[in-house]
Amino acid sequence: xxxxxGLIMTALLLSxxxxxxxxxxxxxxxxxxxxxxxxxxxxxxNQPFSPVATVMHSAAYQIITxxxxxxxxxxxxxxSGDNSVLISDANALPAVSHTASGTGVIPxxxxxxxxxxxxxxxxxxxxxxxNSNDAFIAVNAIELGNLAKNxxxxxxxxxxxxxxxxxxxxxxxxxxxxxGGEGFNSARNNRNFVTVxxxxxxxxxxxxxxxxxxxxxxxxxxxxxxxxxxx
Amino acid sequence: MKKIITSVFAALLFATPVMAQNVxxxxxxxxxxxxxxxxxxxxxxxSTHLFQSGTTASANLQAxxxxxxxxxxxxxxxxxxxxxxxxPAGGLxxxxxxxxxxxxxxxxxTHLSIVAMxxxxxxxxxxxxxxxxxxxxxxxxxxxxxxxxxxxxxxxxxNGGGAPGTLGIPADPGGNSGTGGTGITTxxxxxxxxxxxxxxxxxxxxxxxxxLSSTVHRWLNPVAKMVIxxx
Numbered sequence: 001x002x003x004x005x006g007l008i009m010t011a012l013l014l015s016x017x018x019x020x021x022x023x024x025x026x027x028x029x030x031x032x033x034x035x036x037x038x039x040x041x042x043x044x045x046n047q048p049f050s051p052v053a054t055v056m057h058s059a060a061y062q063i064i065t066x067x068x069x070x071x072x073x074x075x076x077x078x079x080s081g082d083n084s085v086l087i088s089d090a091n092a093l094p095a096v097s098h099t100a101s102g103t104g105v106i107p108x109x110x111x112x113x114x115x116x117x118x119x120x121x122x123x124x125x126x127x128x129x130x131n132s133n134d135a136f137i138a139v140n141a142i143e144l145g146n147l148a149k150n151x152x153x154x155x156x157x158x159x160x161x162x163x164x165x166x167x168x169x170x171x172x173x174x175x176x177x178x179x180g181g182e183g184f185n186s187a188r189n190n191r192n193f194v195t196v197x198x199x200x201x202x203x204x205x206x207x208x209x210x211x212x213x214x215x216x217x218x219x220x221x222x223x224x225x226x227x228x229x230x231x
Numbered sequence: 232m233k234k235i236i237t238s239v240f241a242a243l244l245f246a247t248p249v250m251a252q253n254v255x256x257x258x259x260x261x262x263x264x265x266x267x268x269x270x271x272x273x274x275x276x277x278s279t280h281l282f283q284s285g286t287t288a289s290a291n292l293q294a295x296x297x298x299x300x301x302x303x304x305x306x307x308x309x310x311x312x313x314x315x316x317x318x319p320a321g322g323l324x325x326x327x328x329x330x331x332x333x334x335x336x337x338x339x340x341t342h343l344s345i346v347a348m349x350x351x352x353x354x355x356x357x358x359x360x361x362x363x364x365x366x367x368x369x370x371x372x373x374x375x376x377x378x379x380x381x382x383x384x385x386x387x388x389x390n391g392g393g394a395p396g397t398l399g400i401p402a403d404p405g406g407n408s409g410t411g412g413t414g415i416t417t418x419x420x421x422x423x424x425x426x427x428x429x430x431x432x433x434x435x436x437x438x439x440x441x442x443l444s445s446t447v448h449r450w451l452n453p454v455a456k457m458v459i460x461x462x
Contacts, residue, residue, distance in 0.1 A: 042425075043425045046420040108421035204415070219428055
Protein backbone atom coordinates (compact mmCIF):
# COMPACT_ATOMS: atom_id res chain seq x y z
CA UNK A 1 0.00 0.00 0.00
CA UNK A 2 2.79 2.36 0.94
CA UNK A 3 4.51 1.68 -2.33
CA UNK A 4 1.34 2.46 -4.26
CA UNK A 5 0.98 5.73 -2.41
CA GLY A 6 4.52 6.60 -3.35
CA LEU A 7 3.85 5.89 -7.01
CA ILE A 8 0.72 8.00 -6.97
CA MET A 9 2.61 10.85 -5.33
CA THR A 10 5.29 10.63 -8.00
CA ALA A 11 2.67 10.61 -10.73
CA LEU A 12 0.94 13.62 -9.23
CA LEU A 13 4.24 15.49 -8.96
CA LEU A 14 5.09 14.67 -12.57
CA SER A 15 1.70 15.75 -13.81
CA UNK A 16 2.03 18.98 -11.83
CA UNK A 17 5.38 19.66 -13.48
CA UNK A 18 3.86 19.02 -16.90
CA UNK A 19 0.97 21.31 -16.06
CA UNK A 20 3.34 24.10 -15.15
CA UNK A 21 5.38 23.58 -18.25
CA UNK A 22 2.61 23.24 -20.77
CA UNK A 23 -0.35 25.24 -19.60
CA UNK A 24 -3.55 23.51 -20.55
CA UNK A 25 -1.83 20.80 -22.57
CA UNK A 26 -0.88 18.09 -20.09
CA UNK A 27 1.14 16.04 -22.51
CA UNK A 28 3.27 18.57 -24.26
CA UNK A 29 4.06 17.98 -27.92
CA UNK A 30 4.82 14.26 -27.80
CA UNK A 31 5.12 12.09 -30.89
CA UNK A 32 1.78 10.36 -30.21
CA UNK A 33 -0.17 13.61 -30.18
CA UNK A 34 -2.81 14.35 -32.74
CA UNK A 35 -4.48 17.63 -33.64
CA UNK A 36 -8.13 18.10 -34.48
CA UNK A 37 -10.14 21.08 -35.67
CA UNK A 38 -13.59 21.06 -34.08
CA UNK A 39 -16.20 23.29 -35.75
CA UNK A 40 -19.52 24.01 -34.03
CA UNK A 41 -22.37 25.24 -36.30
CA UNK A 42 -25.47 26.71 -34.60
CA UNK A 43 -28.57 25.23 -36.30
CA UNK A 44 -31.20 26.85 -34.05
CA UNK A 45 -33.43 29.74 -35.04
CA ASN A 46 -32.89 31.98 -32.02
CA GLN A 47 -30.68 30.32 -29.39
CA PRO A 48 -27.16 31.78 -29.26
CA PHE A 49 -24.55 29.31 -27.92
CA SER A 50 -22.29 30.39 -25.04
CA PRO A 51 -18.50 30.08 -25.61
CA VAL A 52 -18.00 26.39 -26.26
CA ALA A 53 -15.98 24.21 -23.88
CA THR A 54 -14.04 21.42 -25.59
CA VAL A 55 -12.18 18.66 -23.75
CA MET A 56 -9.89 16.01 -25.24
CA HIS A 57 -9.60 13.10 -22.88
CA SER A 58 -9.34 9.37 -22.17
CA ALA A 59 -12.12 7.08 -20.95
CA ALA A 60 -11.50 7.98 -17.29
CA TYR A 61 -13.03 11.46 -17.74
CA GLN A 62 -16.79 11.90 -17.90
CA ILE A 63 -18.50 15.23 -17.29
CA ILE A 64 -21.96 14.42 -18.66
CA THR A 65 -23.79 11.39 -17.27
CA UNK A 66 -27.37 11.15 -18.49
CA UNK A 67 -29.54 10.56 -15.46
CA UNK A 68 -26.67 11.62 -13.20
CA UNK A 69 -26.12 14.84 -11.27
CA UNK A 70 -24.46 17.76 -13.05
CA UNK A 71 -21.15 18.90 -11.55
CA UNK A 72 -20.84 22.52 -10.40
CA UNK A 73 -18.79 23.22 -13.51
CA UNK A 74 -21.52 21.86 -15.78
CA UNK A 75 -24.25 23.63 -13.77
CA UNK A 76 -22.39 26.92 -14.13
CA UNK A 77 -22.06 26.40 -17.90
CA UNK A 78 -25.70 25.35 -18.34
CA UNK A 79 -27.21 28.14 -16.21
CA SER A 80 -24.97 31.08 -17.10
CA GLY A 81 -22.81 30.10 -20.07
CA ASP A 82 -19.61 30.40 -17.98
CA ASN A 83 -17.35 27.49 -18.99
CA SER A 84 -14.35 28.45 -16.82
CA VAL A 85 -14.97 26.04 -13.93
CA LEU A 86 -15.73 23.09 -16.19
CA ILE A 87 -12.47 23.76 -18.03
CA SER A 88 -10.33 24.35 -14.92
CA ASP A 89 -11.75 21.20 -13.28
CA ALA A 90 -10.93 19.24 -16.45
CA ASN A 91 -7.40 20.63 -16.58
CA ALA A 92 -6.75 19.27 -13.07
CA LEU A 93 -7.34 15.67 -14.17
CA PRO A 94 -4.69 13.37 -15.67
CA ALA A 95 -7.34 11.82 -17.97
CA VAL A 96 -7.64 15.15 -19.76
CA SER A 97 -4.99 15.86 -22.37
CA HIS A 98 -6.18 19.22 -23.73
CA THR A 99 -8.97 21.74 -23.25
CA ALA A 100 -9.98 24.75 -25.30
CA SER A 101 -12.64 27.42 -25.03
CA GLY A 102 -14.33 29.14 -27.90
CA THR A 103 -13.58 32.86 -28.12
CA GLY A 104 -17.17 34.07 -27.93
CA VAL A 105 -20.89 33.53 -28.35
CA ILE A 106 -21.93 31.57 -31.48
CA PRO A 107 -25.15 33.16 -32.78
CA UNK A 108 -27.68 31.18 -34.85
CA UNK A 109 -26.29 30.44 -38.35
CA UNK A 110 -22.75 31.17 -37.14
CA UNK A 111 -19.91 28.77 -36.41
CA UNK A 112 -16.58 28.65 -34.60
CA UNK A 113 -13.58 26.36 -34.93
CA UNK A 114 -11.28 25.43 -32.05
CA UNK A 115 -8.16 23.26 -32.27
CA UNK A 116 -7.26 20.49 -29.83
CA UNK A 117 -3.86 18.78 -29.66
CA UNK A 118 -2.95 15.88 -27.41
CA UNK A 119 -2.96 12.15 -26.83
CA UNK A 120 -6.62 11.82 -25.83
CA UNK A 121 -8.85 9.82 -28.16
CA UNK A 122 -12.23 11.09 -26.93
CA UNK A 123 -13.96 14.46 -27.34
CA UNK A 124 -16.48 16.07 -25.01
CA UNK A 125 -17.98 19.44 -25.85
CA UNK A 126 -20.61 21.61 -24.15
CA UNK A 127 -22.24 25.02 -24.62
CA UNK A 128 -25.35 26.71 -23.19
CA UNK A 129 -28.44 27.61 -25.20
CA UNK A 130 -28.50 31.03 -23.60
CA ASN A 131 -32.21 31.83 -24.07
CA SER A 132 -33.12 29.04 -21.63
CA ASN A 133 -32.90 28.23 -17.93
CA ASP A 134 -30.32 25.44 -18.07
CA ALA A 135 -30.27 23.92 -21.56
CA PHE A 136 -26.95 22.98 -23.11
CA ILE A 137 -25.71 21.25 -26.22
CA ALA A 138 -23.25 18.45 -25.80
CA VAL A 139 -21.15 15.93 -27.57
CA ASN A 140 -20.43 13.30 -24.96
CA ALA A 141 -17.14 11.37 -25.16
CA ILE A 142 -17.16 10.54 -28.86
CA GLU A 143 -14.33 8.52 -30.39
CA LEU A 144 -11.69 10.44 -32.37
CA GLY A 145 -9.18 7.62 -32.79
CA ASN A 146 -10.68 6.22 -36.01
CA LEU A 147 -10.07 9.38 -38.02
CA ALA A 148 -7.19 9.25 -40.50
CA LYS A 149 -5.12 12.38 -41.08
CA ASN A 150 -7.11 14.99 -43.05
CA UNK A 151 -10.27 12.91 -42.66
CA UNK A 152 -13.46 14.67 -41.53
CA UNK A 153 -16.51 13.42 -39.70
CA UNK A 154 -19.77 15.24 -39.00
CA UNK A 155 -21.91 14.55 -35.96
CA UNK A 156 -25.16 16.05 -34.72
CA UNK A 157 -25.54 17.42 -31.21
CA UNK A 158 -28.79 17.50 -29.26
CA UNK A 159 -29.91 19.69 -26.37
CA UNK A 160 -29.80 18.44 -22.79
CA UNK A 161 -31.29 19.82 -19.58
CA UNK A 162 -28.86 20.09 -16.67
CA UNK A 163 -31.70 19.54 -14.20
CA UNK A 164 -30.23 22.17 -11.89
CA UNK A 165 -32.95 24.77 -12.38
CA UNK A 166 -36.68 24.59 -13.14
CA UNK A 167 -37.69 25.58 -16.66
CA UNK A 168 -39.65 28.69 -15.68
CA UNK A 169 -38.58 30.57 -18.84
CA UNK A 170 -39.06 33.66 -16.64
CA UNK A 171 -37.28 36.94 -17.33
CA UNK A 172 -35.64 36.72 -13.91
CA UNK A 173 -34.08 33.29 -14.60
CA UNK A 174 -33.04 33.29 -18.27
CA UNK A 175 -29.68 35.04 -18.81
CA UNK A 176 -29.67 35.33 -22.62
CA UNK A 177 -30.57 38.40 -24.70
CA UNK A 178 -34.26 37.41 -24.77
CA UNK A 179 -34.57 38.01 -21.03
CA GLY A 180 -31.39 39.26 -19.32
CA GLY A 181 -32.08 37.46 -16.06
CA GLU A 182 -29.90 35.69 -13.52
CA GLY A 183 -27.37 33.12 -14.66
CA PHE A 184 -25.72 30.76 -12.18
CA ASN A 185 -27.27 30.21 -8.77
CA SER A 186 -26.26 27.06 -6.92
CA ALA A 187 -29.04 27.49 -4.35
CA ARG A 188 -31.76 27.34 -6.99
CA ASN A 189 -32.28 23.66 -7.61
CA ASN A 190 -34.48 21.31 -9.53
CA ARG A 191 -34.56 17.51 -9.78
CA ASN A 192 -30.74 17.34 -10.09
CA PHE A 193 -30.25 14.88 -12.89
CA VAL A 194 -29.33 15.45 -16.53
CA THR A 195 -31.93 14.60 -19.18
CA VAL A 196 -32.68 15.28 -22.83
CA UNK A 197 -34.21 18.77 -22.94
CA UNK A 198 -38.02 18.80 -23.27
CA UNK A 199 -37.93 21.99 -25.36
CA UNK A 200 -39.01 25.59 -24.96
CA UNK A 201 -42.75 26.17 -24.42
CA UNK A 202 -42.84 30.01 -24.82
CA UNK A 203 -45.45 32.67 -24.14
CA UNK A 204 -46.86 32.07 -27.63
CA UNK A 205 -47.80 28.54 -26.61
CA UNK A 206 -49.47 29.72 -23.41
CA UNK A 207 -46.81 29.48 -20.68
CA UNK A 208 -47.73 32.23 -18.23
CA UNK A 209 -44.66 34.20 -17.17
CA UNK A 210 -42.44 33.00 -20.00
CA UNK A 211 -40.13 35.69 -21.37
CA UNK A 212 -39.49 33.56 -24.46
CA UNK A 213 -41.50 33.60 -27.70
CA UNK A 214 -42.04 31.02 -30.43
CA UNK A 215 -38.77 31.97 -32.17
CA UNK A 216 -36.79 30.53 -29.23
CA UNK A 217 -38.23 27.04 -29.63
CA UNK A 218 -35.95 24.38 -31.05
CA UNK A 219 -35.91 20.76 -32.15
CA UNK A 220 -32.96 18.39 -32.26
CA UNK A 221 -30.31 18.34 -33.53
CA UNK A 222 -29.42 21.87 -32.44
CA UNK A 223 -25.85 21.87 -33.73
CA UNK A 224 -23.66 20.35 -36.41
CA UNK A 225 -20.16 19.40 -35.24
CA UNK A 226 -17.49 18.93 -37.90
CA UNK A 227 -14.30 17.25 -36.68
CA UNK A 228 -11.19 17.19 -38.85
CA UNK A 229 -7.95 15.47 -37.88
CA UNK A 230 -5.17 17.75 -39.08
CA UNK A 231 -2.11 15.87 -37.76
CA MET B 232 -32.56 -30.46 -73.53
CA LYS B 233 -29.02 -30.35 -72.29
CA LYS B 234 -28.20 -27.57 -74.69
CA ILE B 235 -31.12 -25.46 -73.48
CA ILE B 236 -30.02 -25.79 -69.84
CA THR B 237 -26.51 -24.72 -70.75
CA SER B 238 -27.88 -21.66 -72.49
CA VAL B 239 -29.93 -20.72 -69.46
CA PHE B 240 -26.88 -21.03 -67.22
CA ALA B 241 -24.87 -18.88 -69.55
CA ALA B 242 -27.59 -16.22 -69.52
CA LEU B 243 -27.67 -16.25 -65.72
CA LEU B 244 -23.92 -15.89 -65.50
CA PHE B 245 -23.96 -12.85 -67.72
CA ALA B 246 -27.06 -11.31 -66.18
CA THR B 247 -26.13 -11.55 -62.50
CA PRO B 248 -23.35 -8.94 -62.36
CA VAL B 249 -25.51 -6.37 -64.17
CA MET B 250 -28.55 -6.91 -61.94
CA ALA B 251 -26.46 -6.65 -58.77
CA GLN B 252 -25.29 -3.12 -59.37
CA ASN B 253 -28.07 -1.00 -57.99
CA VAL B 254 -29.17 0.85 -54.89
CA UNK B 255 -32.79 1.13 -53.86
CA UNK B 256 -33.94 3.92 -51.56
CA UNK B 257 -37.23 3.88 -49.67
CA UNK B 258 -38.59 6.93 -47.81
CA UNK B 259 -41.42 6.80 -45.24
CA UNK B 260 -43.23 9.91 -43.97
CA UNK B 261 -43.14 9.71 -40.16
CA UNK B 262 -45.18 12.83 -39.39
CA UNK B 263 -48.75 12.94 -38.09
CA UNK B 264 -50.26 15.51 -40.42
CA UNK B 265 -47.57 16.83 -42.79
CA UNK B 266 -47.44 15.87 -46.50
CA UNK B 267 -44.30 15.82 -48.64
CA UNK B 268 -44.59 17.64 -51.96
CA UNK B 269 -43.18 15.64 -54.93
CA UNK B 270 -39.89 14.15 -53.75
CA UNK B 271 -36.57 14.73 -55.45
CA UNK B 272 -33.98 12.02 -54.92
CA UNK B 273 -30.62 11.95 -56.67
CA UNK B 274 -27.20 10.32 -56.59
CA UNK B 275 -24.28 12.56 -57.49
CA UNK B 276 -20.56 13.20 -56.83
CA UNK B 277 -19.34 13.96 -53.28
CA SER B 278 -18.95 17.69 -53.91
CA THR B 279 -22.61 18.25 -54.91
CA HIS B 280 -25.03 19.75 -52.38
CA LEU B 281 -28.70 20.69 -52.81
CA PHE B 282 -28.37 22.42 -49.45
CA GLN B 283 -25.95 22.66 -46.52
CA SER B 284 -27.10 23.45 -43.00
CA GLY B 285 -25.63 26.72 -41.72
CA THR B 286 -25.38 28.24 -45.21
CA THR B 287 -27.84 30.35 -47.24
CA ALA B 288 -30.33 28.46 -49.42
CA SER B 289 -29.96 28.69 -53.21
CA ALA B 290 -32.85 30.24 -55.14
CA ASN B 291 -33.73 26.79 -56.46
CA LEU B 292 -33.80 25.32 -52.96
CA GLN B 293 -36.00 28.22 -51.87
CA ALA B 294 -38.48 27.45 -54.68
CA UNK B 295 -38.67 23.83 -53.50
CA UNK B 296 -39.01 24.74 -49.79
CA UNK B 297 -41.62 27.49 -50.23
CA UNK B 298 -43.71 26.01 -53.01
CA UNK B 299 -42.62 22.44 -53.74
CA UNK B 300 -41.14 23.38 -57.14
CA UNK B 301 -38.19 21.07 -57.87
CA UNK B 302 -37.60 22.05 -61.52
CA UNK B 303 -34.65 24.34 -60.73
CA UNK B 304 -32.90 21.76 -58.55
CA UNK B 305 -33.48 19.10 -61.23
CA UNK B 306 -31.79 21.37 -63.80
CA UNK B 307 -28.85 21.84 -61.44
CA UNK B 308 -28.54 18.05 -61.02
CA UNK B 309 -28.93 17.30 -64.74
CA UNK B 310 -26.07 19.71 -65.49
CA UNK B 311 -23.66 17.56 -63.46
CA UNK B 312 -24.95 14.20 -64.82
CA UNK B 313 -26.58 13.13 -61.56
CA UNK B 314 -28.90 10.12 -61.52
CA UNK B 315 -32.28 11.66 -60.75
CA UNK B 316 -35.57 10.27 -59.44
CA UNK B 317 -38.17 13.00 -60.02
CA UNK B 318 -41.42 12.52 -58.06
CA PRO B 319 -41.10 8.81 -57.11
CA ALA B 320 -44.33 9.02 -55.05
CA GLY B 321 -46.31 10.20 -58.10
CA GLY B 322 -47.52 13.28 -56.24
CA LEU B 323 -47.84 14.06 -52.56
CA UNK B 324 -46.52 11.57 -49.98
CA UNK B 325 -49.06 11.39 -47.17
CA UNK B 326 -48.21 10.68 -43.50
CA UNK B 327 -47.36 7.02 -43.00
CA UNK B 328 -46.85 6.37 -46.71
CA UNK B 329 -43.65 5.29 -48.50
CA UNK B 330 -42.03 5.87 -51.87
CA UNK B 331 -39.05 4.15 -53.51
CA UNK B 332 -36.51 4.82 -56.21
CA UNK B 333 -33.66 2.77 -57.66
CA UNK B 334 -30.29 4.11 -58.74
CA UNK B 335 -27.36 2.56 -60.60
CA UNK B 336 -24.36 1.70 -58.44
CA UNK B 337 -20.75 2.38 -59.28
CA UNK B 338 -19.33 5.31 -61.20
CA UNK B 339 -19.10 8.93 -60.08
CA UNK B 340 -22.50 9.29 -58.41
CA THR B 341 -21.44 8.03 -54.99
CA HIS B 342 -23.59 10.23 -52.74
CA LEU B 343 -27.33 10.53 -52.16
CA SER B 344 -29.44 13.66 -51.58
CA ILE B 345 -33.18 13.97 -50.98
CA VAL B 346 -35.51 16.97 -50.58
CA ALA B 347 -39.26 17.61 -50.43
CA MET B 348 -41.28 20.47 -48.97
CA UNK B 349 -43.19 19.80 -45.74
CA UNK B 350 -46.78 20.88 -46.40
CA UNK B 351 -48.36 22.82 -44.69
CA UNK B 352 -45.32 24.86 -43.63
CA UNK B 353 -43.88 28.17 -44.87
CA UNK B 354 -40.44 26.90 -45.90
CA UNK B 355 -39.93 23.61 -44.12
CA UNK B 356 -38.48 20.60 -45.93
CA UNK B 357 -37.32 17.07 -45.28
CA UNK B 358 -33.69 16.83 -46.31
CA UNK B 359 -30.71 14.57 -46.78
CA UNK B 360 -27.44 16.30 -47.72
CA UNK B 361 -24.94 14.19 -49.67
CA UNK B 362 -24.84 10.93 -47.73
CA UNK B 363 -22.12 8.54 -48.86
CA UNK B 364 -23.86 5.42 -50.18
CA UNK B 365 -22.43 2.31 -48.48
CA UNK B 366 -20.32 0.07 -50.70
CA UNK B 367 -21.10 -3.29 -49.13
CA UNK B 368 -24.30 -5.10 -50.01
CA UNK B 369 -26.88 -4.83 -47.27
CA UNK B 370 -29.84 -2.97 -45.82
CA UNK B 371 -29.13 0.32 -44.06
CA UNK B 372 -31.66 2.41 -42.09
CA UNK B 373 -31.39 6.16 -41.49
CA UNK B 374 -33.65 8.86 -40.07
CA UNK B 375 -34.00 12.30 -41.66
CA UNK B 376 -34.69 15.68 -40.07
CA UNK B 377 -36.99 18.57 -40.91
CA UNK B 378 -35.14 21.70 -42.01
CA UNK B 379 -36.15 25.35 -42.33
CA UNK B 380 -34.82 26.99 -45.50
CA UNK B 381 -34.46 30.29 -43.62
CA UNK B 382 -35.98 32.15 -46.56
CA UNK B 383 -39.46 32.94 -45.23
CA UNK B 384 -40.97 33.92 -41.89
CA UNK B 385 -42.99 31.09 -40.33
CA UNK B 386 -46.27 33.00 -40.17
CA UNK B 387 -48.38 29.81 -40.44
CA UNK B 388 -51.07 31.52 -42.53
CA UNK B 389 -52.57 29.48 -45.40
CA ASN B 390 -53.18 31.94 -48.21
CA GLY B 391 -51.97 30.06 -51.30
CA GLY B 392 -48.56 31.74 -51.09
CA GLY B 393 -46.15 29.24 -52.62
CA ALA B 394 -44.08 31.46 -54.90
CA PRO B 395 -40.59 32.30 -53.63
CA GLY B 396 -40.70 35.47 -51.57
CA THR B 397 -44.49 35.37 -51.10
CA LEU B 398 -45.35 35.12 -47.40
CA GLY B 399 -47.78 32.32 -46.59
CA ILE B 400 -48.45 28.61 -46.98
CA PRO B 401 -49.87 27.19 -50.25
CA ALA B 402 -52.37 24.69 -48.81
CA ASP B 403 -53.02 21.89 -46.33
CA PRO B 404 -53.55 18.70 -48.37
CA GLY B 405 -55.00 16.93 -45.33
CA GLY B 406 -57.76 19.50 -44.87
CA ASN B 407 -57.07 19.97 -41.16
CA SER B 408 -56.22 23.66 -41.22
CA GLY B 409 -58.23 26.67 -40.13
CA THR B 410 -58.66 30.15 -41.53
CA GLY B 411 -58.38 33.69 -40.26
CA GLY B 412 -55.04 33.32 -38.48
CA THR B 413 -53.40 36.68 -37.81
CA GLY B 414 -49.87 35.31 -38.29
CA ILE B 415 -47.35 33.89 -35.82
CA THR B 416 -44.42 36.08 -36.82
CA THR B 417 -43.18 38.30 -39.64
CA UNK B 418 -39.46 37.61 -39.25
CA UNK B 419 -36.99 34.74 -39.30
CA UNK B 420 -33.95 35.03 -37.04
CA UNK B 421 -31.77 32.37 -38.69
CA UNK B 422 -31.72 33.10 -42.44
CA UNK B 423 -29.57 30.09 -43.34
CA UNK B 424 -30.77 26.51 -43.69
CA UNK B 425 -31.25 25.23 -40.14
CA UNK B 426 -33.19 22.65 -38.12
CA UNK B 427 -36.90 23.55 -38.19
CA UNK B 428 -38.15 24.51 -34.74
CA UNK B 429 -41.51 22.93 -35.56
CA UNK B 430 -44.82 24.60 -36.13
CA UNK B 431 -46.74 26.20 -33.26
CA UNK B 432 -50.34 25.96 -34.46
CA UNK B 433 -53.30 26.76 -32.25
CA UNK B 434 -56.65 25.20 -31.44
CA UNK B 435 -58.82 27.88 -33.09
CA UNK B 436 -60.01 26.89 -36.58
CA UNK B 437 -61.63 30.28 -37.19
CA UNK B 438 -58.96 32.67 -35.97
CA UNK B 439 -56.09 32.77 -33.53
CA UNK B 440 -52.54 33.43 -34.64
CA UNK B 441 -52.04 30.30 -36.78
CA UNK B 442 -54.06 28.49 -39.44
CA LEU B 443 -52.35 25.24 -38.43
CA SER B 444 -53.65 22.90 -35.76
CA SER B 445 -51.46 22.35 -32.72
CA THR B 446 -52.91 18.84 -32.30
CA VAL B 447 -52.48 17.76 -35.94
CA HIS B 448 -49.54 19.52 -37.57
CA ARG B 449 -46.76 19.41 -34.98
CA TRP B 450 -43.80 17.07 -35.34
CA LEU B 451 -40.51 16.24 -33.71
CA ASN B 452 -37.47 14.99 -35.55
CA PRO B 453 -36.96 12.65 -37.24
CA VAL B 454 -39.63 13.31 -39.90
CA ALA B 455 -38.64 10.48 -42.26
CA LYS B 456 -37.28 6.97 -42.22
CA MET B 457 -34.99 6.01 -45.07
CA VAL B 458 -33.94 2.48 -45.96
CA ILE B 459 -31.10 2.02 -48.43
CA UNK B 460 -30.70 -1.44 -49.93
CA UNK B 461 -27.40 -1.99 -51.70
CA UNK B 462 -27.80 -4.88 -54.14
